[in-house]
Amino acid sequence: MPLAVPLAARVEALRGVPAAGRDGADVEVPAAAREASLDALARGETHYTDRPGILPLRQQVAALLAARHGVEVDPRGGVVITCGVTEARFVAVQQLLPAGTGTLVALTRGERVAAACVVRGVRFLGPERAVDGPAVLYLTGDAPATVRDPWLARAGEQGWPVVFEVGEDGFHPAKAGLAEQTVTIGALGLEQGLEAWRIGFLAAPSATAGPLRDFKQALTICTTNLSQWGALALMEANA
Amino acid sequence: MTLDELRRLDGAKLRYALMDLAKEVDGAIALGRGDPDLDTPAHVVEAARRALAEPVQSLQPVPGMPALRAAIARRALGDHGLEVDPEQVLVTTGGQEGLFLVISALLDPGDEILVPDPRYTSYDQAIEHAGGVSVTVPTHPEDAFDLRAEAVAARITPKTKALLLVTPSNPTGGIITPGEAEKIAELAKRHGFIVISDEIYGKFVWPPHEHVSIGALPGMAEHTITLSGFSKAWAMTGWRVGYVIAPQDAIQGMAALKAATTGPVANVSQAAALAAAEGDDACIDAFREVYAERRALMAEGLSAMGCTTPTRAAASSSGPTARPRGCARSSSPTCCSRRRACWCSPDRLRRRLERLPAHHHAAADRGAARGGGTHDAGRAALRRRGQGTFVTPEAASTREDQRVIRTNEEQLVEIAVAGAISAPAFARGPFLPDNDGLAVVRPGMYGYVYNVRVGDPAFGWQGDHVEPGASIDHPDSGVHHALHYLTCMGNEAVVTSGLAAGARGRVVGEHARILVDFDPEVHDRLCVGDTIQIRAKGRGLRLLDVPNVELKKMSPELLHAMHLSVEGGKVHVPVALELPVKVMASGAELNSEYVDQDLTSGDRAYMREAGIDRLRIGDIVAIDDADHYWGRGYRRGYRAIALCIHGDSVMTGHGPGILTLMAGTADDIEWSIDPQANIARYLQIRETL
Numbered sequence: 001m002p003l004a005v006p007l008a009a010r011v012e013a014l015r016g017v018p019a020a021g022r023d024g025a026d027v028e029v030p031a032a033a034r035e036a037s038l039d040a041l042a043r044g045e046t047h048y049t050d051r052p053g054i055l056p057l058r059q060q061v062a063a064l065l066a067a068r069h070g071v072e073v074d075p076r077g078g079v080v081i082t083c084g085v086t087e088a089r090f091v092a093v094q095q096l097l098p099a100g101t102g103t104l105v106a107l108t109r110g111e112r113v114a115a116a117c118v119v120r121g122v123r124f125l126g127p128e129r130a131v132d133g134p135a136v137l138y139l140t141g142d143a144p145a146t147v148r149d150p151w152l153a154r155a156g157e158q159g160w161p162v163v164f165e166v167g168e169d170g171f172h173p174a175k176a177g178l179a180e181q182t183v184t185i186g187a188l189g190l191e192q193g194l195e196a197w198r199i200g201f202l203a204a205p206s207a208t209a210g211p212l213r214d215f216k217q218a219l220t221i222c223t224t225n226l227s228q229w230g231a232l233a234l235m236e237a238n239a
Numbered sequence: 240m241t242l243d244e245l246r247r248l249d250g251a252k253l254r255y256a257l258m259d260l261a262k263e264v265d266g267a268i269a270l271g272r273g274d275p276d277l278d279t280p281a282h283v284v285e286a287a288r289r290a291l292a293e294p295v296q297s298l299q300p301v302p303g304m305p306a307l308r309a310a311i312a313r314r315a316l317g318d319h320g321l322e323v324d325p326e327q328v329l330v331t332t333g334g335q336e337g338l339f340l341v342i343s344a345l346l347d348p349g350d351e352i353l354v355p356d357p358r359y360t361s362y363d364q365a366i367e368h369a370g371g372v373s374v375t376v377p378t379h380p381e382d383a384f385d386l387r388a389e390a391v392a393a394r395i396t397p398k399t400k401a402l403l404l405v406t407p408s409n410p411t412g413g414i415i416t417p418g419e420a421e422k423i424a425e426l427a428k429r430h431g432f433i434v435i436s437d438e439i440y441g442k443f444v445w446p447p448h449e450h451v452s453i454g455a456l457p458g459m460a461e462h463t464i465t466l467s468g469f470s471k472a473w474a475m476t477g478w479r480v481g482y483v484i485a486p487q488d489a490i491q492g493m494a495a496l497k498a499a500t501t502g503p504v505a506n507v508s509q510a511a512a513l514a515a516a517e518g519d520d521a522c523i524d525a526f527r528e529v530y531a532e533r534r535a536l537m538a539e540g541l542s543a544m545g546c547t548t549p550t551r552a553a554a555s556s557s558g559p560t561a562r563p564r565g566c567a568r569s570s571s572p573t574c575c576s577r578r579r580a581c582w583c584s585p586d587r588l589r590r591r592l593e594r595l596p597a598h599h600h601a602a603a604d605r606g607a608a609r610g611g612g613t614h615d616a617g618r619a620a621l622r623r624r625g626q627g628t629f630v631t632p633e634a635a636s637t638r639e640d641q642r643v644i645r646t647n648e649e650q651l652v653e654i655a656v657a658g659a660i661s662a663p664a665f666a667r668g669p670f671l672p673d674n675d676g677l678a679v680v681r682p683g684m685y686g687y688v689y690n691v692r693v694g695d696p697a698f699g700w701q702g703d704h705v706e707p708g709a710s711i712d713h714p715d716s717g718v719h720h721a722l723h724y725l726t727c728m729g730n731e732a733v734v735t736s737g738l739a740a741g742a743r744g745r746v747v748g749e750h751a752r753i754l755v756d757f758d759p760e761v762h763d764r765l766c767v768g769d770t771i772q773i774r775a776k777g778r779g780l781r782l783l784d785v786p787n788v789e790l791k792k793m794s795p796e797l798l799h800a801m802h803l804s805v806e807g808g809k810v811h812v813p814v815a816l817e818l819p820v821k822v823m824a825s826g827a828e829l830n831s832e833y834v835d836q837d838l839t840s841g842d843r844a845y846m847r848e849a850g851i852d853r854l855r856i857g858d859i860v861a862i863d864d865a866d867h868y869w870g871r872g873y874r875r876g877y878r879a880i881a882l883c884i885h886g887d888s889v890m891t892g893h894g895p896g897i898l899t900l901m902a903g904t905a906d907d908i909e910w911s912i913d914p915q916a917n918i919a920r921y922l923q924i925r926e927t928l
Binding site: 001002003004005007008009010011012014015017025026027028029031034038041044046047048049051083084086087090094099100115116118119193195196197198214215217218220221222223224225226227 | 335462492
């Protein structure tokens with residue numbers, strides 16, 4: 001039987017947005033992550049962690065950003081561990097854009113944030129569209145420089161926030177002088193078999209990260225305890 | 240952060256700031272969030288271990304692992320009577336995400352949602368994010384913070400899209416009673432809004448109270464979205480598994496939202512939750528015992544510190560997390576309702592706790608020891624103390640060992656007493672002063688009342704002290720008193736003169752006369768003055784396993800029909816209603832062996848608000864903090880079970896009357912609500928009410 005009242009308009013709008021994900025796919029999980037999680041389980045790591053995540057993992061994220069991208073973030077105040085990069089994207093879009101009136105320009109892989117924009121009720125544009133008024137940029141590490149650089153220059157001039165989803169290469173908007181207005185997001189161990197562990201992060205200057213952290217807590221409180229320990233072991237092994 | 244800065248914060252921001260500050264206080268214990276300090280049950284941990292050991296793992300669908308959705312659907316039916324298909328279940332990243340998804344899926348900007356006050360601040364964040372408008376529904380300490388349908392009804396507007404029902408409530412412990420749930424369900428159906436029923440603490444309701452899933456009420460499936468999860472009942476906060484139950488189209492909509500928010504829940508967490516859902520509740524029972532002890536300790540400690548805690552409340556987040564080494568005082572509902580943020584140092588609380596009686600320290604020590612926790616210890620303690628899960632009459636019927644009520648009835652004397660059907664009489668003229676000072680004339684007392692019978696409403700008659708059926712008396716004072724003192728409820732009566740001679744009835748009350756119910760078929764043959772003889776039996780009846788309970792005018796027949804059970808040295812009694820002791824009035828001056836006591840019903844608004852206006856003649860009722868051993872007075876910790884024997888009254892200080900059936904203390908008597916607990920059903924006078 002149907003619900004007695006109609007659902008919100010945002011739900012209806014989402015019906016046309018394709019869902020990401022690879023349900024049913026088999027992935028091989030690295031032994032280091034599995035063993036670390038088993039150890040954590042034996043220690044009784046079954047309760048909430050700190051809201052932003054366990055500190056050693058945040059420190060690993062900060063170290064990774066510094067080593068790979070030359071970005072300095074405070075692991076205590078500037079890093080939040082999320083339930084996959086999906087949650088990091090969602091939190092960033094919901095917090096950086098004003099409800100119903102904002103504009104997000106996705107330079108690459110816009111399908112990853114399209115649904116989050118629908119939920120927020122904001123305009124969602126590709127790089128080919130003209131923008132009047134304030135906006136937030138979203139781009140991934142594989143964005144071509146020809147597309148990326150002009151938009152980052154404009155973001156710098158206008159003071160627009162930037163949501164950057166890290167890739168394997170070393171580029172980061174900080175190299176364009178945008179460190180203070182960039183929220184960096186990413187998955188942890190996604191390509192190494194941790195996709196089903198739902199673990200990601202967001203990092204930003206502490207003043208920006210605070211509201212993001214609060215919203216993340218309102219959404220899921222914290223990220224799965226065991227997943228955090230598994231991801232930590234994998235990052236330590238990679239380091 | 241300075242005190243001034245703190246004072247400028249509100250809601251979640253204040254909570255977060257206080258939690259950050261508390262981290263800097265050595266030995267402080269966070270009561271701000273419900274994180275049980277008990278271990279996740281062993282069988283759940285083992286399931287997770289097996290899942291983690293698998294080198295190849297499969298990504299799960301966003302709505303959840305199919306086996307887990309099916310297990311949750313089975314539990315919803317078994318635990319709460321919610322009949323749902325697995326497609327009506329959405330597995331979420333903790334109950335918190337479930338809440339966010341539900342609010343986002345329901346509310347458009349400007350939609351109003353009724354929310355209880357006080358409440359958990361995360362609700363506000365989700366509502367604000369959706370652009371909804373919170374309309375607060377106050378709950379009050381004097382109601383134990385239970386949500387009242389009347390308060391809800393007063394705030395419904397054309398923009399009302401939903402009501403947030405949190406039962407038991409975090410942070411107050413208030414619950415939704417069966418009667419209020421029915422009223423709220425009617426409001427939802429009449430006004431077309433959705434009830435969002437957050438039942439994350441649903442496993443932590445102690446007898447005599449019971450958890451109610453409003454979605455299981457008739458016609459409520461399409462008006463209800465139920466939220467719950469594994470964090471609290473199975474001590475699984477760090478696993479982040481919750482769920483939503485709703486009609487399928489709503490689940491599909493929320494699943495689309497969830498794909499945007501976090502995607503599927505972590506594999507290992509779903510595997511663990513599956514083990515929890517498919518396992519039995521022994522681990523939860525053990526947790527409940529630990530929490531009950533801590534709750535009692537906290538209540539007494541807070542009371543000693545001058546904070547009030549509703550004693551009839553269920554657990555809130557402060558209950559399960561409270562430990563006896565120190566605490567934040569902000570968990571007190573009174574403090575919360577005043578929007579104060581305050582805490583005491585561990586030393587201060589320790590000093591307070593040291594003043595408590597020694598047995599509480601022992602209880603605290605046991606609780607702390609189990610906090611490290613194995614469930615076997617908890618189960619062993621349950622067996623040792625004879626305390627187990629709440630046994631409903633239905634469950635008890637399958638556990639015959641607990642249904643055996645041992646009495647001394649073979650020692651009772653059965654003796655005939657007699658009287659005659661009286662005639663209505665006006666001792667001081669026909670006029671009665673009502674609550675507004677008006678003089679009215681109303682029938683009801685004495686004589687034979689044809690159209691009011693046990694099982695009928697106590698309120699709503701154009702009568703005064705309406706006595707159901709025949710009221711009999713004897714003109715000789717000595718015989719009169721023997722008739723009153725020896726007759727017990729449920730005794731058989733037979734007409735011994737007149738046209739209806741030989742007709743049999745049952746004693747159903749004692750007011751100024753003895754009240755006897757007869758089948759309507761003999762109405763036309765019964766006359767004023769007809770003599771009636773009663774086989775009086777019941778005086779001296781005792782419960783051998785609960786010696787402190789005094790039975791009053793209880794026949795063996797009624798006793799055995801009342802679905803009583805005895806466990807752990809307590810007798811458990813189903814009752815139709817709880818009467819607050821504050822309404823007990825006229826008759827308090829009498830001894831409890833003779834006639835009845837009226838409740839004062841003059842505050843009609845309160846009668847409605849408290850649900851007393853649904854009282855029926857013949858209902859079995861409970862009165863806490865009432866000592867009925869010798870008289871009928873207020874005394875904390877005492878408890879009475881009584882029978883409603885007549886209808887409402889227009890007179891000040893009067894109202895429906897109750898006759899004592901059992902006197903005892905809270906240590907001897909437990910009760911739970913059963914709307915069918917009425918002498919009319921117990922004596923098979925009526926099949927249904």
